[in-house]
Amino acid sequence: xxxxxxxxxxxxxxxxxxxxxxxxxxxxxxxxxxxxxxxxxxxxxxxxxxxxxxxxxxxxxxxxxxxxxxxxxxxxxxxxxxxxxxxxxxxxxxxxxxxxxxxxxxxxxxxxxxxxxxxxxxxxxxxxxxxxxxxxxxxxxxxxxxxxxxxxxxxxxxxxxxxxxxxxxxxxxxxxxxxxxxxxxxxxxxxxxxxxxxxxxxxxxxxxxxxxxxxxxxxxxxxxxxxxxxxxxxxxxxxxxxxxxxxxxxxxxxxxxxxxxxxxxxxxxxxxxxxxxxxxxxxxxxxxxxxxxxxxxxxxxxxxxxxxxxxxxxxxxxxxxxxxxxxxxxxxxxxxxxxxxxxxxxxxxxxxxxxxxxxxxxxxxxxxxxxxxxxxxx
Amino acid sequence: xxxxxxxxxxxxxxxxxxxxxxxxxxxxxxxxxxxxxxxxxxxxxxxxxxxxxxxxxxxxxxxxxxxxxxxxxxxxxxxxxxxxxxxxxxxxxxxxxxxxxxxxxxxxxxxxxxxxxxxxxxxxxxxxxxxxxxxxxxxxxxxxxxxxxxxxxxxxxxxxxxxxxxxxxxxxxxxxxxxxxxxxxxxxxxxxxxxxxxxxxxxxxxxxxxxxxxxxxxxxxxxxxxxxxxxxxxxxxxxxxxxxxxxxxxxxxxxxxxxxxxxxxxxxxxxxxxxxxxxxxxxxxxxxxxxxxxxxxxxxxxxxxxxxxxxxxxxxxxxxxxxxxxxxxxxxxxxxxxxxxxxxxxxxxxxxxxxxxxxxxxxxxxx
Amino acid sequence: xxxxxxxxxxxxxxxxxxxxxxxxxxxxxxxxxxxxxxxxxxxxxxxxxxxxxxxxxxxxxxxxxxxxxxxxxxxxxxxxxxxxxxxxxxxxxxxxxxxxxxxxxxxxxxxxxxxxxxxxxxxxxxxxxxxxxxxxxxxxxxxxxxxxxxxxxxxxxxxxxxxxxxxxxxxxxxxxxxxxxxxxxxxxx
Numbered sequence: 001x002x003x004x005x006x007x008x009x010x011x012x013x014x015x016x017x018x019x020x021x022x023x024x025x026x027x028x029x030x031x032x033x034x035x036x037x038x039x040x041x042x043x044x045x046x047x048x049x050x051x052x053x054x055x056x057x058x059x060x061x062x063x064x065x066x067x068x069x070x071x072x073x074x075x076x077x078x079x080x081x082x083x084x085x086x087x088x089x090x091x092x093x094x095x096x097x098x099x100x101x102x103x104x105x106x107x108x109x110x111x112x113x114x115x116x117x118x119x120x121x122x123x124x125x126x127x128x129x130x131x132x133x134x135x136x137x138x139x140x141x142x143x144x145x146x147x148x149x150x151x152x153x154x155x156x157x158x159x160x161x162x163x164x165x166x167x168x169x170x171x172x173x174x175x176x177x178x179x180x181x182x183x184x185x186x187x188x189x190x191x192x193x194x195x196x197x198x199x200x201x202x203x204x205x206x207x208x209x210x211x212x213x214x215x216x217x218x219x220x221x222x223x224x225x226x227x228x229x230x231x232x233x234x235x236x237x238x239x240x241x242x243x244x245x246x247x248x249x250x251x252x253x254x255x256x257x258x259x260x261x262x263x264x265x266x267x268x269x270x271x272x273x274x275x276x277x278x279x280x281x282x283x284x285x286x287x288x289x290x291x292x293x294x295x296x297x298x299x300x301x302x303x304x305x306x307x308x309x310x311x312x313x314x315x316x317x318x319x320x321x322x323x324x325x326x327x328x329x330x331x332x333x334x335x336x337x338x339x340x341x342x343x344x345x346x347x348x349x350x351x352x353x354x355x356x357x358x359x360x361x362x363x364x365x366x367x368x369x370x371x372x373x374x375x376x377x378x
Numbered sequence: 379x380x381x382x383x384x385x386x387x388x389x390x391x392x393x394x395x396x397x398x399x400x401x402x403x404x405x406x407x408x409x410x411x412x413x414x415x416x417x418x419x420x421x422x423x424x425x426x427x428x429x430x431x432x433x434x435x436x437x438x439x440x441x442x443x444x445x446x447x448x449x450x451x452x453x454x455x456x457x458x459x460x461x462x463x464x465x466x467x468x469x470x471x472x473x474x475x476x477x478x479x480x481x482x483x484x485x486x487x488x489x490x491x492x493x494x495x496x497x498x499x500x501x502x503x504x505x506x507x508x509x510x511x512x513x514x515x516x517x518x519x520x521x522x523x524x525x526x527x528x529x530x531x532x533x534x535x536x537x538x539x540x541x542x543x544x545x546x547x548x549x550x551x552x553x554x555x556x557x558x559x560x561x562x563x564x565x566x567x568x569x570x571x572x573x574x575x576x577x578x579x580x581x582x583x584x585x586x587x588x589x590x591x592x593x594x595x596x597x598x599x600x601x602x603x604x605x606x607x608x609x610x611x612x613x614x615x616x617x618x619x620x621x622x623x624x625x626x627x628x629x630x631x632x633x634x635x636x637x638x639x640x641x642x643x644x645x646x647x648x649x650x651x652x653x654x655x656x657x658x659x660x661x662x663x664x665x666x667x668x669x670x671x672x673x674x675x676x677x678x679x680x681x682x683x684x685x686x687x688x689x690x691x692x693x694x695x696x697x698x699x700x701x702x703x704x705x706x707x708x709x710x711x712x713x714x715x716x717x718x719x720x721x722x723x724x725x726x727x728x729x730x731x732x733x734x735x736x737x738x739x740x741x742x743x744x745x
Numbered sequence: 746x747x748x749x750x751x752x753x754x755x756x757x758x759x760x761x762x763x764x765x766x767x768x769x770x771x772x773x774x775x776x777x778x779x780x781x782x783x784x785x786x787x788x789x790x791x792x793x794x795x796x797x798x799x800x801x802x803x804x805x806x807x808x809x810x811x812x813x814x815x816x817x818x819x820x821x822x823x824x825x826x827x828x829x830x831x832x833x834x835x836x837x838x839x840x841x842x843x844x845x846x847x848x849x850x851x852x853x854x855x856x857x858x859x860x861x862x863x864x865x866x867x868x869x870x871x872x873x874x875x876x877x878x879x880x881x882x883x884x885x886x887x888x889x890x891x892x893x894x895x896x897x898x899x900x901x902x903x904x905x906x907x908x909x910x911x912x913x914x915x916x917x918x919x920x921x922x923x924x925x926x927x928x929x930x931x932x933x934x
Contacts, residue, residue, distance in 0.1 A: 059762045060508040063770045157388045161410070161726065226503055227574055235396040235499045236727050307762045308755065309574045310501025312727045313410050362752075375723045376411045437809040440841040505762060512771050516904045523900050526785035526855065526888045532841045540846065541889065544784065546899065553904045568761040571754030669807075669847065 037114050044294070045258040046076035051295065052258075052302050059306045080251060088247035091155050098153030103245070103252035106146025109139045110256050113263040118194050120276045120287040132193035133185055136267060137178055141222070143256060144170045147231070147241050150253070154244035162240025165313055166231040169221050172317055176324035177218040180211040183328075183335040184271045187347075197275030205272040207350045210331045210358035212272045214324050216300075219268065221316065223260035226305035230313055265297040266290075273297070323369045327361050385413070388726075392421050396499045396730045399740030403729070410725045415718050422744040430704045435461050435536055435671040438704070443530035445706065446742040448491050451484035451521070452684035454534040459615055460680035460691035461536045465673035470665055473538035474617045475658040479551070480524070480533065481682075482647040482654070486558070487517040488685035489598075489640045496637055496734040497569055500578045506569060513561050516554055523547055536671055538664030551655060558648055562641065570641075579633035583720045583732035586631060593716040596709050597687025598639045599736050603631035609683040616682075620657070621650045633735035670699040686710050686737055710742040771903065780901035782857065784887040784894040787840045790856035790871060791833050792885045794878040797852035800826035804844035804853050812837035813844060831873035836866050845889050854878065854885035854893070 050065075050073055057064025065075035090099055116132045129135055144167055151163020185191055187207060188199035205212045221228035232240030242253045269275055269290060278289030311319065334357050338350055386409075391402035400421035406414035426445065430438045442453040455477055462469060469477075494510030518528050523544055525533040533540055569575050585595065590603045600607055608625045610618040626642035628635025673695040681690035687709030694703040713736050720732050773780060791813075800817035816830035845853050856876075863869050878885060887894020 055766065056503070058770060059766045060505050061512055061765055061768065061771050062508060063772055063774070066774075157386070161388075165410075227501065229501070230727070233501060233727065235501060235730055238395060303759060303762060305503055306505050307568070307758045308502065309497065309569070309572065309578055310727070311574055312578060312725055314725065315577055433809050437807070437843065440809070440839055440843070509765075512903070515771075516902070519900070519902045519904065522783040523785070523902075526783055526787040526842065526886065527840065530839070530841075532843075540842075541785070544894070550902055550904060553902075557904060564761060568758045569754075572758050573752065573754050576754070 038111065041111060041114055041259055041262065042255075044262050044291075045255060046080075047295075048258045048262060048298055049076040049079070051298065052305075055299060055302045056306050059303070083251040083254070084248055086247040086250075088249060089244075091244050093155040094244065095153040095155065098149045099244075100249075102146045102150035102153055103249045103256070104146070105149060106143040106256045107252050107259070109142035109146075110259045110263055112139050114266070116193055117263075117266045117270060118197055118275055119290055120284075128192055128194045130190075130192045133181055133191045133196070136193070137174070137181065140263065141170055141174055143260065146256075150245065151241040154241075156244045158237040158239070158243045159241050161237050162231045162233075162243070166224070166241060168313070169224075169228065169230065169316055169320075172320040173218040173221040173324075176214050176320060176328040177222065179325070179328035179332050180208075180214040180218065181271060183208055183211045183332045186332070186335050186339050193270050193275075197270055197277060200274045200277060202347055202351070203272060203274040207347060207354060208272065208331075208335065209355055210327060210361060211335075212268075213358070214328050214331070215271065216268060218320070218324060219264040220301065220304070221320070223264050224257065225261060225264075225301050227308040227310050228316055229305075229310060230316060233310055235310075261298060261301060262294065265294040265301070268297050269293040318369075323365055327365055330361060331357065390729075391418075396495070396734065397740075398495065398734075398738060401738070401740050401743070405726070405729065407726065410727075412721055412724055412726060412729055415721045415729075417714060417717060419714070419740065419743050422740045424745065426745045427704055427706060431700060431702070434699045435465075435673070435701065436669070438701075439534065440530065440532045443532055444741060445708065445745065446488075446684065446686060446689075446710065446739045447529060448739060449484050449488040449685045450529065450531050451480045451533060452488070452682065453689065454531065455481050455616075456680065456682040456684065456689045457691050458534045458536050459682060460678055460693050461671065461673065463680045464676060464678040464693050464695055465536070465671055467537045467667055467671075468665060469538055470662045471659050472542075472661045473663045475654050476539050476543060476663060477534060478616060478618070478621075478654045479651050479658075480521070480539075482651045483517050483520060485647045485685045486644050487514045489644050490514045490517075492685070492734070492737045493565075493637060493640055496633070496731070496737075497575070499730040499734040500575055502569060502575075506565065509561075509565055509568070513558065516557070520547065520550060520554065523550065535664060535667075537667035538662070540664075542663045548655070551651070555648060555652055555655070559645070562644055566641065570638075576634065578728075578731060579637060579735070581630065581632050581634075582724065582728050583633045583735060584631050585716060585720055589716060589719060590631070593712070593719075595687070595713050595716055597683070597685070597713065597737070598636055598643065599687065599713055599716075601625065602628035602636035602639045602735075604629050609681055609688055613681070615680070618650075621653045623647075623650050633731055636735045636737075672697050672699060681707065684709060686739065686742065687713060706742075706745060708742040708745060710738045710740075711745075714738055714743055771906070781898045782859065783900045784897040786855070786857055786859070786886045787842045787888055788856035788858045788886060789835055789838075789840060789861035790858055790883070791835075791838070791844070791876055792854040792856050792878050792883050793831055793873060793876045794852040794854070795828070795873070796879060797850045798828055798831070799850055799852075800828045801849065803847050803849060807843050807847040808838075809841075809843070810837045810839055828873065831876075833871045833876065834869060835861060835871055836869035842888055851890070854890060855888040857884045857886045857897075 053075065054064040054072070065072035068074040068078045090096060113136055116129045116135055147166045148163045151159040151161075151166070184196065184204055187204060188196040190196060190199070217228075220226075224231045230236075232242065237243075242250055245253055273293045276286040276290040278286060281288055334354075338353065342349055386407040388405045388407055389402060390405055391397045392400040397403075402418040402421070404416040404418060405412055424444070426441050430441055433441070439454055439457060442457045443450040445453045461467075490510040490513050494507035497506035498504060521531055521533075522528045524547060525531040525540070585599060585603050587603050587605055590600050590605060596607070604627050606625050606627050609615070610623075611625055623646045626639050626646065628639050675695060675697055677692065677694040679690055679692045681688050688707065689709055690707035692703075692705040692707070693701050696702040717733065717736060720736070721729050724732065800815065802815045802817070805813040805815045812834045814830065814832040814834075815828065817826040817828055820827045840855070842855055845855050861869075874880075876883065884897075885893055887897055
């Protein structure tokens with residue numbers, strides 16, 4: 001199946017989505033849809049910021065922002081305006097070019113992920129990219145370069161520490177992340193995000209509970225969400241890599257943080273929660289399902305952020321290499337065997353089997369797992 | 379060719395989100411590992427000991443409010459005890475009970491802050507901190523009702539307390555006593571068994587019994603290391619010998635033990651308050667003490683168990699209206715001396731967890 | 746990080762936070778919603794009674810910050826001291842209330858205001874006209890004056906606000922929890 005997807009015939013899909021009769025052809029299409037994507041991302045990010053601040057406020061027995069507009073819904077807008085009007089301060093000893101480029105390099109790849117995310121049946125900017133999963137994982141880790149540039153370029157020790165932590169985390173969490181997606185790809189039989197969505201007659205969260213957990217955790221670690229938010233741990237290294245950023249550049253990093261959360265929620269929705277598929281809604285409005293699922297996933301992230309303490313850097317590394325990686329490899333092999341052995345149309349058998357596998361693996365893994373070395377003799 | 383390496387020196391503070399005030403640590407790092415640490419303090423020095431030499435005995439009480447500003451009642455208590463000891467003043471029964479209730483409420487309030495701050499430094503994003511502050515708010519309400527202020531109470535006086543409890547105090551206290559155990563249980567449920575918290579604090583920053591005793595560490599930090607030393611029991615002051623309460627101790631002496639000791643002590647404090655509230659007699663709350671106390675020539679040292687540890691006031695009198703010399707044994711300062719030993723070898727992330735678990739208030743360190 | 750409890754601790758913590766999502770927030774929105782302060786509040790000002798004050802200056806002697814300045818002149822007609830200047834620099838005042846406590850003629854009161862921020866330091870200085878009790882503009886607090894305290898509104902307490910609305914649903918579960926914990930501890934002993 002995978003072979004057939006890589007067939008050149010399928011490039012026709014791309015051409016079908018690109019309207020050839022647009023004046024100016026590709027470039028007009030690119031301009032219009034990029035604008036749409038940027039705006040959609042910005043609006044969703046604002047919604048995310050609102051949800052995070054209100055939800056977290058209520059969980060902390062506070063109210064959260066409630067002054068700007070009804071229920072404070074314009075608070076993110078007010079924040080954005082405030083931050084854009086701030087003075088842009090660059091440290092004297094900073095590497096000016098790197099410092100200036102860093103937010104851009106962090107921001108653009110995050111935006112590029114949305115090019116292939118299917119918002120509805122056949123709805124995505126770059127059409128049905130047949131190597132979507134590869135594209136997403138490849139592009140998604142580029143923002144690390146921007147983060148590292150920010151840490152290096154701003155000539156601040158806290159920033160440097162934060163950036164180092166970020167690189168270490170991304171390098172080690174990329175592995176379980178990709179391996180857990182690989183089992184999804186095995187099930188769907190395609191690297192295209194559209195086909196992965198269409199293959200989910202049963203949402204893959206039921207077929208692949210362990211892969212879902214690993215993907216969620218590894219994803220959280222990659223985008224600096226709690227409990228893996230060591231790169232901007234405010235109680236340790238002040239603000240991590242964006243300590244020396246202010247004004248518009250800081251706004252960019254802030255945007256990246258939430259845009260990455262949005263991207264991760266969108267990917268989780270696509271890979272595990274059935275994407276835009278859902279009952280009740282007519283085909284043209286199925287993107288509403290997508291948005292709803294994205295919000296649910298994000299709410300879980302807010303929830304964990306509110307509750308959980310932060311792990312230490314050696315524990316973070318150990319958790320990835322000693323716990324997530326073996327589990328994801330075993331899960332991948334188990335899934336591969338199941339896909340080979342099980343006859344067509346008996347997917348439901350995998351639900352109990354995989355839940356059992358997940359439970360057993362977590363129990364065994366928990367007993368053998370001790371990350372971190374604790375005190376180092378110096 | 380050999381590559382040259384330099385130690386990575388990081389100045390943490392004096393303005394840092396989790397140094398509890400203006401405290402600076404000069405940290406030498408090897409990657410993430412702390413290889414050396416030098417505490418730098420004195421940013422909050424106000425010369426309280428010297429100022430006190432210019433003031434009357436009664437006028438020093440507002441200054442003690444500003445020592446450990448999150449446990450002002452305890453400081454008041456320690457100071458008035460030492461003056462009473464020096465001048466030989468007897469305190470009415472009811473005043474003693476009120477003092478004990480206030481000191482124990484203050485202990486709970488102070489522990490709530492430090493537990494919240496400790497959990498916050500472990501990285502739980504302000505949630506425990508906000509919950510703890512909510513409970514503290516209830517105590518602060520009671521203090522406000524009694525003394526009229528929310529932070530610098532200036533409530534205790536030489537020879538008693540400034541005013542009797544208002545009539546609405548005791549019903550409010552009863553309500554608080556009914557609610558607080560439920561809240562403590564709920565916060566235990568929030569993070570007590572949390573795997574990440576256990577990983578971050580169990581076995582981290584182990585303060586051995588010997589180091590603790592040699593460094594004359596006191597308070598929960600000492601009891602966390604398994605030494606059963608509480609001045610309320612070891613040298614009972616005021617009326618603490620009349621109450622039943624346990625001294626919770628830890629075993630390993632790590633950050634988690636210090637955190638658990640504080641939580642258990644809050645339960646014990648509630649027990650003491652309950653007993654004091656039942657036994658409290660009626661009567662005057664203040665003996666007749668001259669407006670300007672003139673203790674006889676001599677010196678004295680009185681110490682109490684504050685939330686931070688042993689707070690002692692050393693007073694020298696020359697029969698004038700103000701002390702000749704006053705020295706404050708500030709528990710935070712003494713506990714700070716072991717910090718370097720605890721931190722070396724741990725990661726930066728542990729640095730603040732250990733710092734938070736020791737519980738330091740800069741107002742008291744710098745004075 | 747050994748998962749001794751297989752994530753049970755994390756799940757318990759998550760249940761607490763999600764429960765708080767459904768409870769009422771405990772904060773109040775300050776400029777609009779004002780809580781009643783304590784009846785004994787020591788506000789950022791002093792209130793002085795012209796009629797009762799004899800000009801003995803006990804308050805000024807008691808004040809350790811040197812915030813009170815008083816000037817008197819003898820009035821030979823009624824054989825009393827006339828208070829010519831009574832000035833409190835609230836910038837120096839630490840609101841300790843010792844002056845109120847010391848006043849032998851019950852002529853000095855703490856105020857009840859707490860919003861006394863000013864743009865200039867000299868605006869913080871109160872003259873005797875600003876702080877006159879007889880003018881009736883300012884409400885004296887009940888600090889050391891039980892009669893005044895009784896007339897003031899009851900203090901709003903967070904304890905009372907919480908019991909009625911929120912603590913009830915939460916009370917059931919943690920209680921059972923404590924029992925199990927206690928029995929576990931007893932077993933250990």
